[in-house]
Amino acid sequence: xxKIETNYKTTVEFYDLDPMNVVWHGNYIRYLEAARxxxxxxxxxxxxxMRKENNAYPVAKMELKFIKSxxxxxxxxxxxxxxxxxxxxxxxxxxxxEETGKKLFQAQSMQIRVNxxxxxxxxxxxxxxxxxxxxxxx
Amino acid sequence: xxKIETNYKTTVEFYDLDPMNVVWHGNYIRYLEAARxxxxxxxxxxxxxMRKENNAYPVAKMELKFIKSxxxxxxxxxxxxxxxxxxxxxxxxxxxxEETGKKLFQAQSMQIRVNxxxxxxxxxxxxxxxxxxxxxxx
Amino acid sequence: xxKIETNYKTTVEFYDLDPMNVVWHGNYIRYLEAARxxxxxxxxxxxxxMRKENNAYPVAKMELKFIKSxxxxxxxxxxxxxxxxxxxxxxxxxxxxEETGKKLFQAQSMQIRVNxxxxxxxxxxxxxxxxxxxxxxx
Amino acid sequence: xxKIETNYKTTVEFYDLDPMNVVWHGNYIRYLEAARxxxxxxxxxxxxxMRKENNAYPVAKMELKFIKSxxxxxxxxxxxxxxxxxxxxxxxxxxxxEETGKKLFQAQSMQIRVNxxxxxxxxxxxxxxxxxxxxxxx
Numbered sequence: 001x002x003k004i005e006t007n008y009k010t011t012v013e014f015y016d017l018d019p020m021n022v023v024w025h026g027n028y029i030r031y032l033e034a035a036r037x038x039x040x041x042x043x044x045x046x047x048x049x050m051r052k053e054n055n056a057y058p059v060a061k062m063e064l065k066f067i068k069s070x071x072x073x074x075x076x077x078x079x080x081x082x083x084x085x086x087x088x089x090x091x092x093x094x095x096x097x098e099e100t101g102k103k104l105f106q107a108q109s110m111q112i113r114v115n116x117x118x119x120x121x122x123x124x125x126x127x128x129x130x131x132x133x134x135x136x137x138x
Numbered sequence: 139x140x141k142i143e144t145n146y147k148t149t150v151e152f153y154d155l156d157p158m159n160v161v162w163h164g165n166y167i168r169y170l171e172a173a174r175x176x177x178x179x180x181x182x183x184x185x186x187x188m189r190k191e192n193n194a195y196p197v198a199k200m201e202l203k204f205i206k207s208x209x210x211x212x213x214x215x216x217x218x219x220x221x222x223x224x225x226x227x228x229x230x231x232x233x234x235x236e237e238t239g240k241k242l243f244q245a246q247s248m249q250i251r252v253n254x255x256x257x258x259x260x261x262x263x264x265x266x267x268x269x270x271x272x273x274x275x276x
Numbered sequence: 277x278x279k280i281e282t283n284y285k286t287t288v289e290f291y292d293l294d295p296m297n298v299v300w301h302g303n304y305i306r307y308l309e310a311a312r313x314x315x316x317x318x319x320x321x322x323x324x325x326m327r328k329e330n331n332a333y334p335v336a337k338m339e340l341k342f343i344k345s346x347x348x349x350x351x352x353x354x355x356x357x358x359x360x361x362x363x364x365x366x367x368x369x370x371x372x373x374e375e376t377g378k379k380l381f382q383a384q385s386m387q388i389r390v391n392x393x394x395x396x397x398x399x400x401x402x403x404x405x406x407x408x409x410x411x412x413x414x
Numbered sequence: 415x416x417k418i419e420t421n422y423k424t425t426v427e428f429y430d431l432d433p434m435n436v437v438w439h440g441n442y443i444r445y446l447e448a449a450r451x452x453x454x455x456x457x458x459x460x461x462x463x464m465r466k467e468n469n470a471y472p473v474a475k476m477e478l479k480f481i482k483s484x485x486x487x488x489x490x491x492x493x494x495x496x497x498x499x500x501x502x503x504x505x506x507x508x509x510x511x512e513e514t515g516k517k518l519f520q521a522q523s524m525q526i527r528v529n530x531x532x533x534x535x536x537x538x539x540x541x542x543x544x545x546x547x548x549x550x551x552x
Contacts, residue, residue, distance in 0.1 A: 013306070013309065013310050014156070014323065015306050015309055015310075017157045018153070018157070019152070019155045019156070019157060019159045019210075020470065021157045024153060025443065025472075025473045025476070026153060026447070029291075029440030029443065030291050030440060033289065033290055034291075041349075048348075058434070058439075058483070059439045060479070061477075061479050062476070063475075063476070063477050064475065064476040064477075065474070065475050066472065066473055066474050066475070151447065152461065153448075163338070164302060164306060164309070167301065168427070168429050171302070171429055172427050175427065175428060175487075184487075185428065185486065186486075196296070197301045198341070198342050199339075200301070200339070201337075201339050202337065202339075202340075204334065204335055204336050204337070210462075211451075290432070291438060291440060293432060294429070294431060294432075294433070295431045295432070295486075302429060
C-alpha cells in the first residue's frame, strides 16, 4: 500500500492551556483528530463517505508520547502518515513547531472498520477507500 | 407552574483550569448541563424520554455572570431552578462554594422544544413532562 | 472610541459535535475566545502585553444566542467588534456561515480589567492599549 | 514498592458524547486525570504538595485501549493502580461499567518528576511522597 503523508497546521489557543501555561495533555487528541480528518478530506474519503457505505472507524488504540510542551499561540505542524489500512487503519502523527521543526509530540492510532448497522468488525478496507488511496497525488 | 429547585454537587478538576489557575470560563457550561440533566432525572423526564416523544430542547439563549473564580478541588453546589416551562424552558443556575455558601457564578438558559423529525418549534410542553412536574416531590 | 471589527475563520471539527450531530452549544465559547485573541493580536495588544502591564481581563458576563446549528466541516466566520473599552471591555460576536453569510450565532462578552497582583478592578484601559487602538488600521 | 489501588466513580454526561452517541475517545483522558488526582488525594500527596516541593509530574507517555463504548448516564468505575514510582510514575487504569463490571477501557500513563524551577528531570520520588505511600492504608 502507498504511504500517504499530509501536513495540518494549527495554533495553540488559550483554552488549550493548563495551569502550567502549556497545552493540557488531553488536548493533543483534538489536534490529532483534526489532522486525521484533514488527511481523509485530502484523500477524498471523508466521514460522510464512510457513513454512506455504512462504515465507521472507531479508535481502538492510541499511543501518545509527549516530548516538549507547546505554549500559547505556538504554530504547530501535525505530520500525519497513513501507515496501514488492513486489517486495521493505522496512522502515525508527529507534531513539530512549525518554525523551528523541533519535535514536540508523536502518536499512533489504530482504528477498526465497523459496520454501523450490525456492529460487525470488518478486516479489509472498502473498494472505494482503496481506490481513493490509489488515486491520491501529493 | 410549580417551581422546582434541585442541587447538584461537583468538584473542580485539573482539566477545568486555565493558566490563571482558575476554572476556564467556558467550562461552567459543562457544570450547568450536568446540573440540568440531574434535575430532569430527578423530575423523571430525561433526554431519553424527550427523544421517545420526538422532542429535543436545544439551547436558544444563555446568560452567564462570573462573580468569583473557582479553584482546583473546590467543591461546588449548582442550585438549579426550573423557572418557566412554556412557551420556552427557562432554567436558572447559581453556583456557590459548597462549604461557605459564597456565590461564584449565576446563569440562565432558555431552551425551545423542537420536533426532531420536522424541526418545528413547539410552544407548549408535552403532557407527560407537565405530569412529571406536577408529581414531583422534593 | 474607534470601533474595531475583525474577522476570524474557523472550521467545525468532529470533536465539536454532540449526539444531535451539531456543534455542542458550549463549544461556541472556544470559537469566541479564538476570535477575541485574534482581534487583540491584530490590534497588537495581546495577553502577553497585558501580563507585562500586570493586567488580566477576566470574563465577567456573557450573553449567547444560538440561532441555527452548525455542522461538521462547516466553514464559519466570526465577526468580532470591539464595542466599548471603558469602564469595561465589551465585545460583540456574530458567527455566520462563511459561504452563504447566514447568521448562526451571536454573543456579547464583558471583561473587566484587573491588576493581577492586587486583584483590584481598574475602570479604564491602559495607555498602551488605547494607543494601539488609535493606531489600528483595517 | 507497595502497589496502591483506588476506585473512582463517574457518570457519563451529555457533553462527553459524540455524534455516534458514545463517549468521544479523547474524553477518557479527563476520566483518567480525575481518577489519578483522586488516588493522590487518598494517598495524601496532592498537586499542591508536589508544588510545595517544587515538583511537577508532567505526563510523558500514555497508552489507551478502547474496548467497548460508554453511553449517556452510564456509571463508570475507574480502577487506578500505582504500578511504579521510580524512575518514573507509572499508573494503570481500568474503566468498567459500575453495575455489570464489564471492561470498557484500559490505559497506562507514565509521568516524570520534574523540578519546576530548573526544568530538570529527577529519577526518584521525594521522601515525603514515599512516606505517604508507605503509610497508606486501604
